[in-house]
Amino acid sequence: MASIDAGGTVTHGGGRATKGPLVYRQAIVTRVTHWTWAVALFFLLLSGLQIFNAHPALYVGHESGFEYDNAILRMQAENTPDGPRGFTTVFGQKFDTTGLFAMSGPPERPAFRGFPAWATIPSFQDLATGRVVHFFFAWVLVGTLAVWLIASLVNGHLWRDVVLRPRDLRGLPRDILAHLRFRFAHGRSYSPLQKAAYFVVLCVLFPLIVLTGLTMSPGMDAAWPWLVDIFGGRQTARTIHFIVMALLVLFFVVHMVMVVLVGPFNALRSMITGYYRARPGAAEEQSDG
Template sequence: MTQIVLDYPAWLRIDHWLNVLFLTLLLRSGIEILSTHPKLYWREDSKPGTEWARFTTKTMPTDKLYDTLDEEEDYSPLVALPGHKKLGWGRHWHFISVIGWVLVGLSYYILLFATGQWHRYWPHSWATFVEAGNDVLTYMTFNLPPLLPNEPLDAIQKLTYAGVIFLLAPFQILTGAAQSPAIEARFPWFVRLWGGRQSARSLHFLGLVAFLAFIAIHVSMVFFWGWGQLNASMIFGSVRNVTLGTVLSFVIIGAIVAIHVAATVWSLRRPVQVRRILGAVITRARLMLLRPLDSRQDYPERMISEEHRVNGKPPCSAQYKVMAVHNFVDWRLRVGGLVEKPVTLDLAALRALAEPQSQRVLHNCVQGWSSIGEWKGLPLAALADLVRPLPQARFVCFLTMQDTGRDEPSAEGEGQFYEVMDLELAYKPQTILAYEMNGKPLPIKHGAPLRLRVETQVGFKMAKWINQIEFIDDHRGIGYGLGGWREDNVHYDKDVEI
């Protein structure tokens, strides 16, 4: 067997094991996120039937209204974190792992170049590519190819590491960022670089598959080249104390597995605690990096989606049905709370308040699907200027006519649907109270007579069937106090720029 000469510095060994931890957390939480809409598209409208890949056996009805929550799959905790259709917790683990992985990656890149270790992984000659082809043929005969001169890797290993370090890892970060509503809203050109939001999601998934393939091949190569020697080098920095190195490597792997088990059990048993602790870090990073971004979307009319998926079922109360039959002439919007001038408006008065604002924008659902629509309505800032919030007002609460226990009994909770957002979002350029969609009165299934549009946020924040708006200083006394019905019951984040 070829003699292996390795000399891994301490920082590289530490980063290696941290990378294993965060990457595996990302993989499992990513599978959880995929489970909530287990279909992949290239087209921006996510039109049913146009998916290029699906990981579900469900068939949706064509003769009655269904919403996208009906498309969720229940993946096992053995593969998903935490599993069992827990998107809220999956998002928390995914984003905290992103933060950890990026920080580890930054330290890795800085030290890689500062210490000259990058030469080990960068192909300096085209001959390396030719030799890599020969190495593949050698591996296919179940033999080991020779190492490159004065290097610890063969040619195909060197190219593989270069691809993962310098291409695949940045690729995953960039395609992940392209799925952020705030980034998409502020920098539409960046998302178009990837072919659109759905293309970015599909490419991100393919990147996940590439990482899985790399892990499988990498572990196989460790066995082929010498499990004991390579593990010892990743523990001690060089090939020595092989037995102890092997034992310690299994201890570290066991600790990583234990962290996964603990994360799964913790999420399923103490979800509020998970949300509070992980959310404290995630929210701070999100507000610092993404909250300052304003939406600048203006999609061409030709890109408007033929079909806009439905999330959430309309109110089925007799009162709502009567209002709908009469085109909502009896509907009223009550606006109050911590304001100088509370008002009650009918639809005509609301329309007359200010010049309507139209915007053709991309709708980003928390489940992963998207569509492009044209929305027209009253800028929320104009309504705020009318009622004049008091200085102590910090949030806006949107109350709706939907009662989930009555209208959507399959939902994971009951009570009036509501959402809370920070007051500063009311003054964002494309935050409106929409009463028209694609040039027509707002359809019932999409929130008639009034819904919120705040284009730097994920779709579930855009409350539908609104009949009351309250300006408040604290949302902890509403519902379970977490900032919205979905936040209370399925533990989504209150602030969702991604």
Template sequence: MAETIAAEAGTEARRGPLIYRQRLTTRLTHWLWALALFFLLLSGLQIFMARPDLYIGQQSGFAFDNTVFSIGAVREAGELRGQTTLFGETFDTTGWLGVVTENGQTQVKSFPGWMTAPGYRDLATGRVVHFFFAWILVVTLSVWLAASLLNGHIRQLIPTLRDVKHLPRDAADHLRLRFHRSADYNVLQKLSYAVILLIVLPLMILTGLTMSPGVNAVAPWMLDLFGGRQTARTLHFAGMLLLVLFVLVHLLMVLVAGPFNELRSIVTGWYRTDPRKDTKGDAAR
């Protein structure tokens, strides 16, 4: 029996101990964010199709030259071609943006059906879905912020001066796919989580409110804060792109760092860390 216990202890030491890393509120809000952001993205693209152009400034229209992004279609040699313009540069995006093929038919449409909710053109339903999950996002973010302030979790996301000094090394380790599994977040995780949770998501909420005429009537200063409704819309779209990029990188890191361990952490809270090193160097043997 003693030998069995010793063998199990040795195996555990080589694998590293399990620690309780993710609190219940963190796990619940994580999955609510994932659900909300998924439907916000698809319904937001449905809404964007009603005016697939982005501007900088208070106003927009034919009399203004302030377009920074546009999705459209042209007919060349009798054939429909999708065109996307970004800062004056035009790209052929046939099949993806502007002109898509659905049910065997080519049609003028900003996005294919699988990228929008609902999959067909329906601005009214898209707005209902978008506003519903937007409020879920607001409530979830508020609950997470309050809980994180009370339990001290938010301090774990603020990079310290020591963290910043380790940034080049941690970045190099990530590029080499060398991951250090510890109880604390590394500096890249801290920076990305802090930027998304404390800057990007609040800005998404504020710019979304700035596009509402009802909110404009109550708080007209928000239009001045973001440089007008059209600029707020452009910032809202840019924030969406940052969130999509973050999610893609986040999923990639989960896959390469060990999906079972990472998923166990965000589902049960328990996370297996690297073997502990002691003065005798047991971890190296």
């Protein structure tokens, strides 16, 4: 009887351990862009919440309604018989979120804002600084995405390790079941579920968050008015922008959980040195992504 641990090491019944081979899995461009994205997205998230706090509501359409209500999310404080409380309304359903959303901070000195101080950059209400930080790292994200795309087209990483092929789609249900059973592959190339996740993030969510961000810019609206039409209005674009941000945060959380489950040392080594400890007997498929 033998078992495979998270680091790709096989332990046999007699206690003898066999390590899998170190394979070069992550190219230098992939590693540099990975860490650049991580830093950029951190500042984009917190500065974006600072901008959102200037008007903590999301709408669908070209404008926020005055004589009609087209909001799908709203965070606001209200006076109640028990004093002020923070409420978050989602699709007409109202929730008391005092202490987290709409009203946060110490009871003796509450802050009436959408997201709490610890979740924004800067921590105090400063829309101008939040916009400067947000726009700077937005261009860092765009520039890094362009570098990654060009490099991935040149070295074949995009077609080999990101774009889903028919065999990946066929293997996706089996790979999902394996992950649900905490059985993870440790090979040279990405599994179908990994490829699907990276494809959605790199080829769908990243372009979508960039385009919706541009749609909210009056300057870009004047230069490219078709962007507003594509997304059904600036308010709809803002809502999609927020939802995509939430999906990227969800991906990050799942990504970190998977790193812990498959072996944090092995995963970190891969994203720092490029070398990954594969399971013994892993297929020698070529991959530098």
